[in-house]
Amino acid sequence: MIIRGKVATTIKVALVALISAVLLTLTQSAFAKKEYVIAAFLAATIFAINFTYFSKRSVPLKFFLPGILLLAAFVITPILYTVVMSTYNYKTGNYISKEEAIDRIKALALEPDENNSAFDIVVGEFQTSDALLVSDIVNDSYFISTPERRIELNKNQVELDENLVAQASNGFTKLDAGEISASQAAIKRYLYNNEYFITVENLNVGAVFRQSLEYLPQQDIFRSLISDAIYRDNSNGNYVNPEDKSDFLEPGWRDPAWFTNYVRLINDERVRDPLISVFIWTVVFATVTVITQFAFGLLLALALNKPIRGRRIYRSILILPYAMPSVMSILIWGGMFNTEFGAVNEILGSNIAWFQDPTFARVAVILVNLWLGFPYFYLVSSGSLQAIPSELLEAAAIDGANPRQVFSKVTLPLLLQILSPLLIASFAFNFNNFNLIYLLTGGGPREQLDGEIAGATDILISYTYQIAFGSNLQDLGLASAISVLIFFLVASISLYGVRKSKVLESFS
Amino acid sequence: MKKKLFRGFAVLATLALAAGLAVTPAHANKNIVVWADESRGPNLTTTLETKGNWVPGYTVTIKSFANFDALKDAIDKATATTGPDIVVGANDWVPTLAKNGKLAPVTLTASQRARFSASQFYDLSYKKKLYGIPVDVNNVAMIYNTKLVTSAPKSFGDMVDYYKANKTSKSLKAGLCVAGGGMSWGAHSVFSALGADAYYFKSNGSINKSRSFNPNTFGNNVKKFLMDGKKSNGFFPATDTGCKDNFLAGDVPFAIIGNWEWNDYKAKGFTMNLMPVPGASAGRSGNAFGSVSGALLTTFAAANGVEAAAKSLLVDFFGSTAGQVAYQLNEKRPPAEKGASTDATVTDGQKGFGASAAAASIPQVGAILNGPSGTSYWDSAPAYWTAVLVDGKDAVKEAKKLVSIWRANLRAAYSDL
Numbered sequence: 001m002i003i004r005g006k007v008a009t010t011i012k013v014a015l016v017a018l019i020s021a022v023l024l025t026l027t028q029s030a031f032a033k034k035e036y037v038i039a040a041f042l043a044a045t046i047f048a049i050n051f052t053y054f055s056k057r058s059v060p061l062k063f064f065l066p067g068i069l070l071l072a073a074f075v076i077t078p079i080l081y082t083v084v085m086s087t088y089n090y091k092t093g094n095y096i097s098k099e100e101a102i103d104r105i106k107a108l109a110l111e112p113d114e115n116n117s118a119f120d121i122v123v124g125e126f127q128t129s130d131a132l133l134v135s136d137i138v139n140d141s142y143f144i145s146t147p148e149r150r151i152e153l154n155k156n157q158v159e160l161d162e163n164l165v166a167q168a169s170n171g172f173t174k175l176d177a178g179e180i181s182a183s184q185a186a187i188k189r190y191l192y193n194n195e196y197f198i199t200v201e202n203l204n205v206g207a208v209f210r211q212s213l214e215y216l217p218q219q220d221i222f223r224s225l226i227s228d229a230i231y232r233d234n235s236n237g238n239y240v241n242p243e244d245k246s247d248f249l250e251p252g253w254r255d256p257a258w259f260t261n262y263v264r265l266i267n268d269e270r271v272r273d274p275l276i277s278v279f280i281w282t283v284v285f286a287t288v289t290v291i292t293q294f295a296f297g298l299l300l301a302l303a304l305n306k307p308i309r310g311r312r313i314y315r316s317i318l319i320l321p322y323a324m325p326s327v328m329s330i331l332i333w334g335g336m337f338n339t340e341f342g343a344v345n346e347i348l349g350s351n352i353a354w355f356q357d358p359t360f361a362r363v364a365v366i367l368v369n370l371w372l373g374f375p376y377f378y379l380v381s382s383g384s385l386q387a388i389p390s391e392l393l394e395a396a397a398i399d400g401a402n403p404r405q406v407f408s409k410v411t412l413p414l415l416l417q418i419l420s421p422l423l424i425a426s427f428a429f430n431f432n433n434f435n436l437i438y439l440l441t442g443g444g445p446r447e448q449l450d451g452e453i454a455g456a457t458d459i460l461i462s463y464t465y466q467i468a469f470g471s472n473l474q475d476l477g478l479a480s481a482i483s484v485l486i487f488f489l490v491a492s493i494s495l496y497g498v499r500k501s502k503v504l505e506s507f508s
Numbered sequence: 509m510k511k512k513l514f515r516g517f518a519v520l521a522t523l524a525l526a527a528g529l530a531v532t533p534a535h536a537n538k539n540i541v542v543w544a545d546e547s548r549g550p551n552l553t554t555t556l557e558t559k560g561n562w563v564p565g566y567t568v569t570i571k572s573f574a575n576f577d578a579l580k581d582a583i584d585k586a587t588a589t590t591g592p593d594i595v596v597g598a599n600d601w602v603p604t605l606a607k608n609g610k611l612a613p614v615t616l617t618a619s620q621r622a623r624f625s626a627s628q629f630y631d632l633s634y635k636k637k638l639y640g641i642p643v644d645v646n647n648v649a650m651i652y653n654t655k656l657v658t659s660a661p662k663s664f665g666d667m668v669d670y671y672k673a674n675k676t677s678k679s680l681k682a683g684l685c686v687a688g689g690g691m692s693w694g695a696h697s698v699f700s701a702l703g704a705d706a707y708y709f710k711s712n713g714s715i716n717k718s719r720s721f722n723p724n725t726f727g728n729n730v731k732k733f734l735m736d737g738k739k740s741n742g743f744f745p746a747t748d749t750g751c752k753d754n755f756l757a758g759d760v761p762f763a764i765i766g767n768w769e770w771n772d773y774k775a776k777g778f779t780m781n782l783m784p785v786p787g788a789s790a791g792r793s794g795n796a797f798g799s800v801s802g803a804l805l806t807t808f809a810a811a812n813g814v815e816a817a818a819k820s821l822l823v824d825f826f827g828s829t830a831g832q833v834a835y836q837l838n839e840k841r842p843p844a845e846k847g848a849s850t851d852a853t854v855t856d857g858q859k860g861f862g863a864s865a866a867a868a869s870i871p872q873v874g875a876i877l878n879g880p881s882g883t884s885y886w887d888s889a890p891a892y893w894t895a896v897l898v899d900g901k902d903a904v905k906e907a908k909k910l911v912s913i914w915r916a917n918l919r920a921a922y923s924d925l
Contacts, residue, residue: 033589095608100588104609104807108637118617177565177817181538186816202819203563207615246923250635251609339898341750356898448891449909451883471887472604472878 016053020046041077045069079487086480089257092473093250094237101253102215105222105239108250109213113196120165121198121206123185124174126151130185132198132206133158133174135166142166145190145198177203213249222249254477261481271478274454274463282459285365286430290423292370297377298415302407305385315382322375330439333368356445358456365457369436373426384418385411424497428490437462460486539567540818542803543583543592545576551838552596559834562825566817583610583806591808593818594826596643599631599799600874603924606634612807612815613637620823623845626713630871632802635924640802641827642844644836647798648689648697648764649782649864651773656761660783663790664701667762668733671743674761681759683743684785685751688766691890693797697764697785697868698744699889701794702729704907706885707876707918715873715925717918723911727904729788730896738900746890746897764796767842767861780860784868798869800844803827875924879917888913 003011023046030039052058052065096104122133129146135158136142142153158166168174180186180203189197190206198206213222213231222231222239229247231239237255241247264271300318304311321329336343337354345352354360388411396406416423437443443462446455454463460482468479540563544552549572556568571592573579583595583605591610605611616638621629628642652660656678661667671683686694696706704721734744745751755763756776764785765773784793803826809818825831829847833854836843842858842865843849849862877885892910895901 033587092604093607101609107807107810108613112615116615116618118615177563178538181565181813181817187810200816201615202816202823204820205615205617205620205823250607338749353898356894445894446891447895448883448887449895449906449913451913471880471884472600472874473880473884 012053016049020050023049041073082480082483082487085477086261086484087256087258088254088477088480089237089260090254090477090480091475094252094254096251096253098253098255101251104251105213105249106215109211109222110199110209111212111226113208113210117208118201119198119206119208120163120204121200122165122167122172122174123180123200123203124172125185126172130183130188130190131172132190132200133166133169133172134198134206135160135164137164142169144169144172145192147188147190150191150193257477261477264478265481265485270453274452274458275460275482278454278458278460278463281362281457282431285362285369285457285459286427286433288366289369289373289430289433290427292366293373293426294377294381294419294423296370296374297379298381300374300378301381301385305382318378319375321371322379326372326435327439329372330368330436333364333371334440337364337368355441358445361441361445361457365436365440368440369430369433372436373430376426380419380422381415384415387418388414420500421497424493424500428493428497431459431490431493432461432486433459434461434465438465460489538565538814538817539569540594540809540814540821541569541571541592541812542594542596542821543571543573543579544596545573545579548596548801548839549573552835554838555835562831563817563820566814566821568821584608586610586806586808588808588811591806593809593812593814594803594805594822596801596803596826599802599872600878602632602639602802602804603634603874603878605804606637606639610806610808611639612805612810613639614641614805614819614822616823616827620827623827623829623847625846627798627871628800628844630873631800632804634875640804641822642800643803643826643832644801644839644841645798645844645849645862645865646767646801646841647861647865647869648686648694648766648796649861650684650697650762650785651755651765651778651782652762653755653758653760654779654781655758660781661762661786663786663792664729664733664788666786668741668743670761672741675742679759680761681754682745682751683760684762684764685745685754685760686748687752687755687763688769689764689797690748691746691893692886693872694748694764694766695889695893697794697796699726699794700796700868700870701785701787701792702726702733703788704910705795705870706914707870707873709870715876715918717922717925720911720915720918721907723907724904727902727907730903730907733788734897735903740897740900744893744897746893767857770857770861771840774857780856782860782864784864793868795868795870796865797872798865799872801841873921873925875921876918879913879920883913883917885914885917 023042027039027042027046030036030042048065048069052061117136120135120137124131124133126144126146129148131144131146134143134145140155142155142158144151144153153166153169157169159168161167175183175185186200186203189199192198192208196208196210198208201207210225212226213224215222220233223229224231229241229243231241231247231249234240234248235255236257238252239249265275266272304314304318308314335341337345339345339351339353339356342354344354352360354364392410392414393406396410401409437457437459441455441457443455443458443466446452446458453466455466458466464479464482464486467475467482542552543549549570553570553572556562556570560568562568573582576598579595579597580601583591583597583601586592602611611634624642629638632638632640632642656674657670661670667683671680674680675683684698686698688694699705703726704723708716708719710716735741740746751760751763752765752769752772754760755765756773784796787793803822805815805818805822809815826835827845829845829851832843832845832848833851836848836858837853840855840858842862843851843854848854849859879885879887888910892906895906896903
């Protein structure tokens, strides 16, 4: 049934209105949370949707727009974000913006007095000024403190509770919790003496501090009010004392480092050496995986291409590894390769430490990946074999070619022509096969006691994950730089695949 | 005309729907938001439903996360507009979150500090500033199966001797294994029992920056007690796989278990035969990490205008005897606060783990333990067990590598202590 006319228009208007309304809500929410880039993107999306579906300028765009928007949101934006982050000093300790870091340093620049003095307080008002009624029980002293002055009180000028904490005094008006939250009383500094002040530590306690640093915005420096030391922006995300480079203020901020992370990939041997070995293994892993999966899948396709008994049952069974969620398969295989309890060692009658030995771990990774991937190549090879004209095979046989020659000279070249783009795509996929490595070996084994960061089965993407999230100390900028490198490698491989496809299109 | 009408209608419909859908952000200046994991979150909610006025005039909203990792991920990504005022989290989050400017310091009065042992503040401090209140004690202790072992072992050698004598006759799968806390955190008491503490303390309670374990002593103890020539003697497996099941099945006589899983052992009929791992020589014990979970104050509390109230909640609820007793009635972990830990409502299980921690434990100092990827304590400790017990590498040589890593981590942490 095709809906036309006013009904169709009404449905269209209602749908666009609903989508726009949802997006507008999200825009408002993003704007309120100061996520301006997201808010701008959502606003542009609303405009694009309304413009596209309420005008007749471009009919094809009406079909492409959802895809384009989703591509921009979930593919292009993360890529751009990663590229930008790769140019930043963005790691543990350099996580927030510079403005936030300055605010935090200012907030942390409080030094307690030598006794770590803290008093029971009541927050209130005294003579129209915010004030604290302070009880120094240890010294049997009571006073009212405002931001400007301190008024000493005798014991008979205050009303004490059973803990000897002053609760009221003449002229002092206590604020309740709601009034405190509505006022600025809790965040003010109240006079203690010439050097120190009292801050509201919680609603009943005040603590004595002095300011230890001051920020001078014109010069963009912090100055120690105690030692006179100066802390300057070191252009790498921290305020550092030029006299002593190990003396710096925390937190730092994420600061543009331009190509520093890329230079580290080449110059820093702790990064470069593991990266090279990981890159070599990644290429080997992806290549061997594609070759073994294709070879095994093709072998089975050739075997089942002949009319044999129970062929349908065999075909159904062969699809099973493909039908099962790979995460489950990988975890089950992980258990089967367990040294002490695993089925593999039980069957072989061996005691191989599959995941402790680098070579065995690599073999296990390739075997499991073969299990996961061969059904796909079996399926595509079966289909492609059907597509090869039988006349060609018959002609070769009539010309005297034996079955092996028919396969190697006719079937395989034709199959490779058809399947080349899929082989290249599979190579690109396995280049980034994070799930397999992470779930099966975790990238290991690695000789951690010798300081190895990368494991024997780590591929580039799992190594990147290790750098970014493998410990409490994260280096997101460096991980982004490696991600960009991987992106260009995989993009190049994919581009090659696309070109190969075009060649085949013209061939066919 | 009709088209214009439709377009006008579309615009109006959009605005009307948006107005209807729009959620106005709640004015949160009298509401303290606390984030917690899937266990602590619901139990905090239950506790606060029973009694909620810990900070008069303020409400408390608890947000629970699916698991501890999800909570960590959320706090890592939290911003001033989305973050909580307090997060109940692990002590080893403190250095990282403080470095990243997400935690705000807390100042306690002398009487408030006296409610906790001084070592508990190590766990929640970074660069001499305290960032939260100790809430519950997370520790491990060694349990022994009284159906197999009639009396508590006096030394590490006693356990090994028992294992060797009964390995075949009782079909033992191991002698001692780590069921709780993994081969780094949970296994520290074994490292320590054999002579390798992650760090040492001076008599004044400060960390001894110049002392590390002796790799020869430790390595030789590993050879003596855990090896049979170049192979593991099977007493101490290099992984925690299957340990809990094997112990519960009576196939392992000694196991290191976590206090959070005590109910599983109780359900199987085990009683309170908990103790520290006995040392290489009689009378000594291996120190377990006696860490605490903390209610940590975030910098977002100040941005939300509730910093003073959030600090009140920390002190008056999370840090008080009444608050911890009320909460631990639901959460059932050993309370960190001294008064709560001796309260009549605290179970024997909670007290048993507390007693074991009191006997032999060291605080978990995240600044030292959280090194770079690959060389942190968390990575290097299990790597040692694998290298020696699985790969058959020389225990002393590997111990020398281990001590150099731990020394480097200690040096790197100097400025953070």
